[in-house]
Amino acid sequence: MKPIHDQNRSYWMQTAGLPSFAPLTTDAEADVAVVGGGIAGISTAWELARAGLDVVLLEADRLASGVTGHTTGKVTALHTTVYDTLRTQRGEDAARLYAESQSAALEHVVDVARELGTDCDLERRPALTYCEDPEGVEALRAEAEAARAAGLDASFVTETGLPYPVAGAVRVENQAQFHPLAYLRGVVEDLVERGGRIHEHTRVTEAHGGAPRRLTTATGAGVSARHVVVATHHPVFDHARLATRLTQHRDLVIAGPLPPDQDPQGMYITREGGKRSVRTTPLGDGGRLLIVTGEAFAPGTGEDTEAGYARLRSWAQERFPGFEVSHRWAAQDNSATDGLPVIGRMRAGGGNTYVATGFAGWGMTGGVLAGRLIASLVTETEDPWAALYDPGRAGAVVGSASTFLKAQWDTGRHFVKDRLDTLGRGSNGPVDELRPGEGTVVRAGGGPCAVHRDDQGELHALSAVCTHMGCVVAFNNGERTWECPCHGSRFGIGGEVLQGPALRPLERRDPAELGLDRGPDPALDPDGSPDA
Template identity: 75%
Template sequence: MNALDTPDRSYWMQTAGFPDFAPLTAPTEVDTVVVGGGIAGISTAWELARAGRGVVLLEADRLASGVTGHTTGKLTALHTAVYDTLRSRHGEDAARLYAASQSAALRHVLTVAEGLGVDCGLERRPALTYCERPDGVEGLRAEAEAARAAGLDASFVTETGLPYPVAGAVRVENQAQFHPLAYLRALVDDLVAHGGRVYEGTRVTDVDGGDPCRVTTASGITVTARHVVVATHHPLFDHGVLAARLTQHRDLVVAGPLPADRDPDGMYITEEGGKRSVRTAPLGDGRRLLIVTGEAFAPGTGEDTEAGYERLLGWTERHFPGVTVTHRWAAQDNSSTDTLPLIGALPTAGGNVYVATGFAGWGMTGGVLAGQLIASLVAGTGERWEGLYDPGRFGPAVRSAPALLKAQWETGKHFVKDRLDTWGEGTGGPVDELRPGGGTVVRVGGKPCAVHRDDRGGLHAVSAVCTHMGCLVAFNNAERTWECPCHGSRFDVDGAVLQGPALEPLERRDPGDL
């Protein structure tokens, strides 16, 4: 099957069976309101409800339909090659705390799944970070040593279960993989059983910290609470302070059935070749679902995403011949400029507001960790690694200043370059040459306009100015979305917000003016 013929659908979302929840329709008061229904938000709400607190969970769309619903579902403390970096940038104590906290989150999932009797395809597997090129071996040897010094059961190996040779790999034993939405479905059911209230289709547009806090929705409804948790992937309502410390990237995913006797028996990742990640999941019919991730790119840069899918499909066919791709999807992640996630009190919110973000593609353990840590902060007990993840940390931010400046330089370039590009025929060519399924940014009446031609030939026109901070969006031709290169906001072809930090849609334009 050609990648172009495969519908965009996440296997997890297709098979999760989440219940529907109504939108919030009336003002309410509660101890804690959690904004965002991904793994970080659901985990936090569940932890708080289990601790006896009144909880309201608000999700703008459907639960787990964002980043969480498009993950690869790995539960591991081996995060590519993070430990050598942590040790050199932040010291050995930081690396040990990172390993301990991520490992604790993994064990927590195992305990919770067993306690709730969750059937979520949970399997223990080794995690491996590998390289195929000999010039990557020295770095992986250093990573294996750093991971081992941090407390992980890590070793350097040259043999793996992959059907192709590698030059070397870091292997960490006793990690896990699961069906993330099946796990979260059980947490949501238990959350509701413990008095938690869940509302979907409820977009939050403002958060005021203090005592009490107030949360306002797009429909003007207010929730009053003692505590607010912002678990929206990108840290909304932080007035751009944390946003400046985050970079965005998207990964493409293809998946298809694989005979069980060809299972590589592990979770694999390499940064080579635009990144490749490999794992399988049980299908229950004697086969496994092979899941391959890669072709990482920054959103909003105008990448030919369909070509990326084709490259990923070609790689899969060469390395796992005979696999027919049945699913494809994409996920967006953000990373902090100092490597560490941002979990804890939001420093710009006025008090009693907490945030969880910057998981760098490792949101399964990161989201569970966030739930545990924020629940402990709300309770006033804390965890021994709270300082490591504190969003207001100063030392690591200073040490990561070059990365921060580079991220801001990239953002600044788009403010200038994108506007110059649209003085001509458009970033994707003139409108009259636009093919069905394509998009371009042009100037109409002196203003940048984002134009998409649908499969029937009709034109959809919206402002090309992102409503977050004013960068110009670019078209993603595979997902047919407009994406902002500065902070990763995403919009559909009619301007509706698909992913923040933008809160307002792109303004509609009249196609007749083109």
């Protein structure tokens, strides 16, 4: 049997490949350059091409291989308890606009799939936010009332399709779930037919000038465009200092076959127990695939993700007897400190630069909404929701001062403390205690060093200083990655950038020169277990 980390690929990415595109090798010009090939970037490029503009889309890796390829694929306007919060903090009009915009994005997905003839396993299902603890019922009653006042078909219920009792739930009818990559495959193919140019494995490293803006890429080629859209999850060009308004978290995901008669017939989420999200999707044999998400944690904090996967598996097996894991993966999301996505024109760095970020785990509707909203701004078409999501919106930080200050405190604490307390940081201790598959951060060669022992017992060493803003990374033992606690950048064990905002890899170090390469511990078998 293969080690479980070899199976860390999402079900979506295993079952719906997107077309491949060559890197950018010669300079190009366009009306609009879109940076980032997830659902927000692809949707934006498609909307603009459909409006008749010349568009080039640049993706650092493969299309939809980042956050979009690791989503749970819910397309819903019910986002836990957002409506009562919005109504309380920003008023009923803001809650209504949020419901209208998110519902419009949902229906747009349905219309686009129908228009393009895309088979993406799209199903209309209710969405429910629930609690098992009776103490949470009052908050859910308030959310149901606020969601209903905002225009959603919402109600408070105590019975659900889950195979275990709940104390209460907010239920919103006629939401949707789909196969995100199958949906995007149809959009990408139509984008190309409309003249859109796509380049994968083309990391944008710099942006210069005003209009047109000049983008420099790691391939050496560049793009000049009158408009630039930054859809890279966390903005890689942060002229507006959006990093101070964004917090990151990762969720673990497990999936496995479920008999059709056990399908809970809906999309469910609770914040209890480290968050739990449940939905199913059709399998080709007529069965269902149960998808369970939870164990949320901040990246780069040395969280024991293997233990998190074990807790998630135990929870699912207790609630769905006979469940066995066939797939597992993880997703990363960021949230703005005032709870709303950040979509629109950036005030700094040039008036023709646009951003889409801060979807807080609801990027399927948020990404589609971003495509429509940014296209309206570029084409100077009025959009009723632009002010709600504007990156420069009034009160975005002041209205959430405690969240904002906590985010800044956490970043500053990591920046200073992790340099002073490096030895053994992460899930493991000193280098000579590392088993195959483990990693740790130690002080060597005058600075923090990230060290990983592979399955053959060989050591790999990197600088542990994130190339974005200099925080010290930590090891994720479930995914075998290095992660930054400050802004969520992620790196492979070879130092390569897996997820921004970092643009450059971690610097490679020679374990022997650092005095670290002592070879595998002779007391350990190759699989990491002690000799008997």
